[in-house]
Amino acid sequence: MMATLGRTKWQAVTTFIVLCILSSICICKAQFTPADSYLVDCGSSKSTMVGRRTFSADGASPVKVSTSQDILAGTSANGVASFDNSALYQTARIFTGPSSYTFPIQKQGRHFVRFYFFPFTYQSYDLSLAKFTVSTQDVLLLSDFQQPDKTAPLFKEYSLNITRDTLVISFKPSNGIAFVNAIEVVSVPDDLIADNAQMVDPVQQYTGLSTQPLETVYRVNMGGPKVTPDNDTLSRTWVTDGKYLLNPAVTKNVYGKDVNYKKGGATQLTAPDIVYATATELAAANTSNAVFNMTWQFDVDAGFSYLVRFHFCDIVSKALNQLYFSAYIGGFSAQSNIDLSTLSDSQLATPVYIDVVLSSNDASSKLGISIGPSTLSNVLPDGILNGLEVMKISTGGSAFTVGSGSGNKNWGVILGAALGGFGLFIIVVVLVLLCRRKKTLEKQHSKTWMPFSINGLTSLSTGSRTSYGTTLTSGLNGSYGYRFAFSVLQEATNNFDENWVIGVGGFGKVYKGVMRDETKVAVKRGNPKSQQGLNEFRTEIELLSRLRHRHLVSLIGYCDERNEMILVYEYMEKGTLKSHLYGSDNPSLDWKQRLEVCIGAARGLHYLHTGSAKAIIHRDVKSANILLDENLLAKVADFGLSKTGPELDQTHVSTAVKGSFGYLDPEYFRRQQLTEKSDVYSFGVVLLEVLCARPVIDPTLPREMVNLAEWGMKWQKRGELHQIIDQRISGTIRPDSLRKFGETVEKCLADYGVERPSMGDVLWNLEYVLQLQDADSTVSDVNSMNRIVELPSQVQNVGTLESISVTMAEAGASNEPDHDLSDVSMSRVFSQLIKAEGR
Structure with missing residues (x-):
């Protein structure tokens, strides 16, 4: 009883001391005198x-x-x-x-x-x-x-x-x-918002923040008290984090007394002392049992980009280089294996901040922010977060929209001020000039773009007007592309009606369009604030104007009128593969349908890698970029990040890392050396996603489950891949089909590119997986990673290469106009090889 009273008294004294410390910190404010x-x-x-x-x-x-x-x-x-x-x-x-x-x-x-x-x-x-x-x-x-x-x-x-x-x-x-x-x-202070930040999808620098309009959505003091405007030099309010925590049981609040500021780093204007002197920490820190992330969830508006500022200050370590952890935002890795000792120039309790931008393509109505243990070996699991700011960037949406610059006026105010003789005259003159300019633009090609320029020669060699206000242009390779008038696309999309938006990406919004002849199209309109718009526009036009394949989404035309960048594609009725796996109300696919979709996508990627003199590497293979038509035929889309592969005497292309976290080839990320095998790795992640029907990165899950590729491979190597199958198809997959599928995934996800199969080999394996699923009786095993090395007894007397080549010829491969052998049905090849009645 006395011991209990003693502990209670000590806790009360400790609480009192903590409150005194926090109160003293609260009144310590930096000096700043605002000009306005x-x-x-x-x-x-x-x-x-x-x-x-x-x-x-x-x-x-x-x-x-x-x-x-x-x-x-x-x-x-x-x-x-x-x-x-x-x-x-x-x-x-x-x-x-x-x-x-x-x-x-x-x-x-x-x-x-x-x-x-x-x-x-x-x-x-x-x-x-x-x-x-x-x-x-x-x-x-x-x-x-x-x-x-x-x-x-x-x-x-x-x-x-x-x-x-x-x-x-x-x-x-x-x-x-x-x-x-x-x-x-x-x-x-002007430097309160730095110009640069790290984007998470694709992985690249985001520039221009210093001039961007921002809206504060959340400002949170993790692990500490509410901060009122009187206790913040810039009169900000910082709320407590408790209501946003999804898993408070795995967290604890920590505090420190002194905060050390270093020159050139975060200051008391970045955030007040009380924010850096308190933190939320993993409750199981410094033990071997901390396998969970701590996660906060915030309600946000979808369709906007967000600047997320993480505030860190190591107030928990007793010495340098003890604290390592990772941060996640919106399902993506924001920063891996953070070492605050390095960020703070080897000083403890020194404030730092990290700015991360989440694009409108990835922002849903729920924004998850997670801190979890480092993936480094021989490092104790730990993690802290001192403060967080979430700011909406004015790109996209209708409730917070930026104009085209300082010349863009609020017309209601201007017209009211300008009414009068001379002002009205100026407006009339401007309107007349604009009308004349519009007519001129409609009569001639834009001089801003020559999109079908190949090897320095323009392909806009001939042109004729069509009945729908488009110009038909003939390319050097004999293919055709339409240059649409802006007014035609306005009409087709109901004046770019927000209710017709079917997708949002880094380039801009995608609208459903209906032409006058009732043809459905997908209209991707470039956002002028996009960090990748100009390059993506050029890349997609130049690439898709010379590539045609039934498993690549076709580019119908483009519009470069009025400084617009608009791409028009064939309409894919059934949406993305991802939407049929999770996160939407779209109907699920059975196992055979999923395999057929994977096979179609593999054919498209195989053609990219082999269909021209130099390989084309997609660089952003993911389930959201595999689209399905009304018959569930799969087509690979979104070639804005694509890159031409290495020369014949080279092994790789050295380039900045771009792609989507969770799908990104770790070897490409480490070495910045791109090969076709980077696409193979990403496709391997897609295969796991198809089997498990869950996001590739989910910070709300226990640590060992966050990364789908890592988690899936643990089950595969234990021979227990059946344990993580999507419950909707569990029990419908034949064991042999699942085993071969797992082997294919494992090869695709090999650590080093040289150990991974080519996309052609992956295609071969998937066709074989489908045959095993459809087989009426047990067939002999095939080491399909090395093609056929052991044939069934029924066809032992047939030469393998002769059988394959004859079957391909019968399938019509030689008649393909673009010499695309990847589109020949491998099912017909296998039907000749493994069925008793074949050849």
Whole structure:
């Protein structure tokens, strides 16, 4: 009893000491004096104190308000008092027409622009019914916004790079009224957002962040208390992480006293001391039993790219080089085997941060952030995270859209200001010039692109107009491509209707299109902010204009009008292979259908590798890039990252690493040396994905299950691959078929490319796996990795090579116009070799 009381007393004392430490840390703030600092309590006739900050009365100089009616509203609702910053939600300015606030900018650069919204009823105005748009001169911040929760306030924060002498924030009601309770416009350090970040899919650098508009979605202090604006030099709020943790049982909160800042690294402006002095750590750290990741899950808007900033500070190690761990974001590896000693120049308790960009192609409505043990040998499992920021990037979506630059105006504001004699005259002149330019563009080819240029010679040698507003161009190799008018594609996609979007990728959005003759097409429209758009556009046109194969998605045409980059493909009715395996409501495929899809994809890849003088390496083989037509015929798609293979006297191509995590060839990643065998590795991962029907990277799973390739190979090498089969097809696969399939996967996933089979050998094996599944009786084993070395007794008297060559000839291989032998049905070959009635 006394021992229990002693422990309780000691815990109380410890808690008190911790709270004192945290409190002392909270009041330590860096010094920063913003050049611009406008805090406006909208709707209030007097200034308002909120913590240590003073919000000015609405309309106070030098902020100017332009509105048709001065409606300053107030409420005495008791419920407001329970909210943070409650004083700001007791008043609001109401707008009944287009209105604006104008802020003079003393120093151009990055600013926080913050809004406070809380709907209440004032006289005849019910603010809960308000629907409106908020924008600056350059950025559309909120489109047809309505308060999602009528009983709670909403705080929105944007980080904008302001390049003007004034900032005009416009409010435009959609249904009669708009409102705002408070506004902040405050300068922040320009280097708060670095220009570069690491993308996770594809693996490459993302540049241009320093000028990008961002919206703060989450700002979290891991393992520590809530941080209020009074305790952050930049007046930010950091919430606690408990509500976002999926598996709190495997975590613990840790804290440290001193934080050491190094020159050129993170500062107290990057995040306050309290963020770096607290952390969430794996609870099983420093033991051999920590096989789980700790994972936080956040609700986000799909269709946007996100900047995720990880804040780290090693407050748990007693010496350098003790802490190693990995970070994951949205199912991808963000950073492997992190060593904070290296990142902090060999100093403990030194803050650092890592910026990672997740593209709109990979962002779903649930964003998972995970920290897990390192994969290095002889390293104890551990992992920490001190803080996290999630920011939406203004690429994609309708609620946060960037304009084309400083010249892109808010037309409602401009037209209102420009009405008058001379201004109206200028607008008329501009419209006339634009109309004339449009007609000129429609009469001639764009000079921006010569997409079908091969070996320095343009293939736009002939052209004729078609009845659908397209130009038919003849290429050097005799194939044809259509150059579509932009207006035709607008019509086909219902003016690029967001409801017609069937996919989003690194290049841009893909829309379903219906031409006037009812032909369905897929229209991929380039995003001008895409980091890979220009190169992908050129690569796909040049590649697909000279390659034709029934297992490659066909390019129908393109559009380069009005500075657009649009590619038009054949429409694949059944969508992606991935969507039939998991993550959607599409019907599942049985084992035979899955094998036939894999065989079709292998044929397409085999043709890429062998169908021209130099191999073409896809570089982004994954289940999302294998599409299915209405008959479930598989076709390989998305050739934007493709690369021409090595010369005959070379073994590889040295190139920057690109691809998708989980599918990426580890040898290519380590050595940056690309070969056809990199595609073989990725295809091996697809084969496992087809068998198991689960994501290739899933940080929410126990550590040993996160990576599908690693996990699947452990079961394969134990001879127990049947244990991880998708339950929907479990029991339908013949043992011999599964065994040969597992051997094929294992060969594809060999550590070194020289140990992997060619895609032709993989194709041969998959055809054999299908034959074993269909076989009416047991057949003799075939070491199919080395082609046929032991023939069934029924065909022992037939020469192997003669049998194969004759069968291929009978199958029509010699009549293929593009000499594509990979498309000959191997099933017919095997039917001659292993069935008693054959030859």
